[in-house]
Amino acid sequence: xxxxxxxxxxxxxxxxxxEPLGPTDVAxxxxxxxSAGAAAAGRAVxxxxxxxxxxxxxxxxxTGPVSSALGRxxxxxxxxxxxxxxxxxGRSRRRDLDRRALYLxxxxxxxxxxxxxxxxxxxxxxxxxxxLDAVVRAVxLDRAVxxxxLDAVVRxxxxxxxxxxxxxxxxIxxxxVDAVVxxxxLDRAVxxxxxxxxIxxxxxxxxIxxxxxxxxIxxxxVDAVVxxxxLDRAVxxxxxxxxIxxxxVDAVVxxxxLDRAVxxxxLxxxxxxxxxxxVVxxxxLDAVVxxLDLIALAEYVVxxxxxxxxxxxxxxxxxxxxxxxxxxxxxxxxxxxxHVVDRLLHxxxxxxxxxxxxxxxxxxxxxxxxxxPGDPGLVx
Amino acid sequence: xQQPAQPPRNPIARIAVPRVARPVQGHRxxxxxxxxxxxxxxxxxxxxxxxxxxGAVAAYFVLDPRTFRFPEPGFALLLIAFLGFEACYLAxxxxxxxxxxxxxxxxLRVVDSRGRRLRAWVAIVRxxxxxxxxxxxxxxxxxxENRSGADVLLRSSVVYDWASASERDDGQAEEGGATxxxxxxxxx
Numbered sequence: 001x002x003x004x005x006x007x008x009x010x011x012x013x014x015x016x017x018x019e020p021l022g023p024t025d026v027a028x029x030x031x032x033x034x035s036a037g038a039a040a041a042g043r044a045v046x047x048x049x050x051x052x053x054x055x056x057x058x059x060x061x062x063t064g065p066v067s068s069a070l071g072r073x074x075x076x077x078x079x080x081x082x083x084x085x086x087x088x089x090g091r092s093r094r095r096d097l098d099r100r101a102l103y104l105x106x107x108x109x110x111x112x113x114x115x116x117x118x119x120x121x122x123x124x125x126x127x128x129x130x131x132l133d134a135v136v137r138a139v140x141l142d143r144a145v146x147x148x149x150l151d152a153v154v155r156x157x158x159x160x161x162x163x164x165x166x167x168x169x170x171x172i173x174x175x176x177v178d179a180v181v182x183x184x185x186l187d188r189a190v191x192x193x194x195x196x197x198x199i200x201x202x203x204x205x206x207x208i209x210x211x212x213x214x215x216x217i218x219x220x221x222v223d224a225v226v227x228x229x230x231l232d233r234a235v236x237x238x239x240x241x242x243x244i245x246x247x248x249v250d251a252v253v254x255x256x257x258l259d260r261a262v263x264x265x266x267l268x269x270x271x272x273x274x275x276x277x278x279v280v281x282x283x284x285l286d287a288v289v290x291x292l293d294l295i296a297l298a299e300y301v302v303x304x305x306x307x308x309x310x311x312x313x314x315x316x317x318x319x320x321x322x323x324x325x326x327x328x329x330x331x332x333x334x335x336x337x338x339h340v341v342d343r344l345l346h347x348x349x350x351x352x353x354x355x356x357x358x359x360x361x362x363x364x365x366x367x368x369x370x371x372x373p374g375d376p377g378l379v380x
Numbered sequence: 381x382q383q384p385a386q387p388p389r390n391p392i393a394r395i396a397v398p399r400v401a402r403p404v405q406g407h408r409x410x411x412x413x414x415x416x417x418x419x420x421x422x423x424x425x426x427x428x429x430x431x432x433x434x435g436a437v438a439a440y441f442v443l444d445p446r447t448f449r450f451p452e453p454g455f456a457l458l459l460i461a462f463l464g465f466e467a468c469y470l471a472x473x474x475x476x477x478x479x480x481x482x483x484x485x486x487x488l489r490v491v492d493s494r495g496r497r498l499r500a501w502v503a504i505v506r507x508x509x510x511x512x513x514x515x516x517x518x519x520x521x522x523x524x525e526n527r528s529g530a531d532v533l534l535r536s537s538v539v540y541d542w543a544s545a546s547e548r549d550d551g552q553a554e555e556g557g558a559t560x561x562x563x564x565x566x567x568x
Contacts, residue, residue, distance in 0.1 A: 310396050324398060327413075327487040327542060331401065334410020334526075341521055350524040 025087065031097075032090020397542045406495075408526035409538050413486050414517060418510070420482030425466040429458060432465075467504075467511040475503035489541035498536060506530050 126132075342349050397405060433453070441448045453461075473480040478489045478497050490506070492498050498506065509516055509530040516529030523532070531537055 323485065324401075324542075326416075326485070327540075328398075328401065330413035330416055330486055331404055331410075331540065333412035337412055337521065338410055338526070345522070347524070350526065 028090040028094050029083070029087050030090065031094045032086040032088070035090065035093045036086065401540070401542060404540050405542065406539050408531075409486075409488050409540055410526055411517070411520040413488060413540075414520060414528070414538055417480070417482035417486040417488050418514070418517065420485055421466065421470060421480045424481050425462050425469065428465050428469070429462045432461060433458075463511050467507045469507075470510060471500075471504045471507035474498050474506065475500045483538075487540055487542040488538050490536060490538050493535040493537070495537075495539075498534075502534050502536065506534050506536060509533070 338350050433451075437450060440451060470480055473483075474490045475498055478491060483489060490498060490503075492502065510528075513529070519529040519532065520526050527537065
């Protein structure tokens, strides 16, 4: 405010030059004057103690001239040392008042706000009257987030305690998994998954080592699995020819216990299924006969059947019809006596047995084709 | 052509024996047939004793015709002669062909446990048993296997065997007894 050059230019000596007063300086000046006036008035009142009516009159009469006088004093005050004193005094006074006003305002504001908050539901007021959307839009969240030290926040969070307090079961019960799945775009999610990378990261060996294959197999209902499997379709997809080409049949046969396998085969059943007549009908018997040495075969047959003995038996006295009839009757009588005796002794029919080689088959035939009482064979 | 190592056994029985009798060939005979065969053999013995008596008479007559008179040997001597002849005859027949005359008529054959011809001592013992203790034959009636008492003791059998190629049969039986432990066919 002060300027030595202004005084030097105006009066030929060191002159203090004052800068134009700002609004704050004017306020401080008025304040200083008011303070001085108030102090003087206080002292006068202390001394005079004039009646209130007089005071009002004086005040009314004095206010107008004082105001105009103050306007004139403004111009003068800035150019005088006295005015500077008044200004400094006003300034100091203003500062003191500011401190007091601030102190008072703080106390009053705290009390007022406390009382107001007791009367007013701030939450409702905010919800009803504050445009939160606008507030949020006005907030630069990115910048706010950038200022947050998330690492520090995370370090201070006791994740374990939080997890311990969380009732996972209740949360899961409340989750509508079906709805979540229905809303999820699984195709897109799966398309984004890098299956190869996942597989590369999976330690298959470790997983297999931890798996109790025996327990899994024990729990599997193999019958049910096989029952649900469409084996026909599976087999239809198998390239049997390729499999056979890859099989080392010689090695397989070398390892097989063919004797035991053949022992388990029901050859009789297989033979029963063979159409022998069809096979014979297809055979070229003429070619077979042409290969035979019929003369040698005839000699062998004649030697085997003892043709001279047959001729003697058929033409000799022992082979007469009468003798054969006696023999037949004897055999029939033997069987009848044996039958009666067996019945009397309450035992199964006797089995005389055979000492001839072919008698065993004869024994079977005897029991199956035994002539009945009316048969003209042995029982006559 | 590759032929079997051995011709089929007993082919005669399969060809010459009537069809209805083939199933029982080789089976042990019953009491009726065996009794008839024994009766025939007894008749043969009686005839033989009679012929012996006639021979003795003829001999006496030739030697001393003047004092000739029919001898009276008595029942005991005739019985001894009968039993002795019967025993010898049966032992000889069973040890050689396995058939006595009665067995031949009735189509029977006496064989051992393997179907072969009896050994000599077995045939002798069996003949003595059958002649002096004929009651052993009756065991056939109650035996489940149609065995007589002599058969049980000597492990022999009397089987139906209508084929009669005896010479060839015996030859084969000899071979079978020497080389084959299995049952062989005495009839073929």
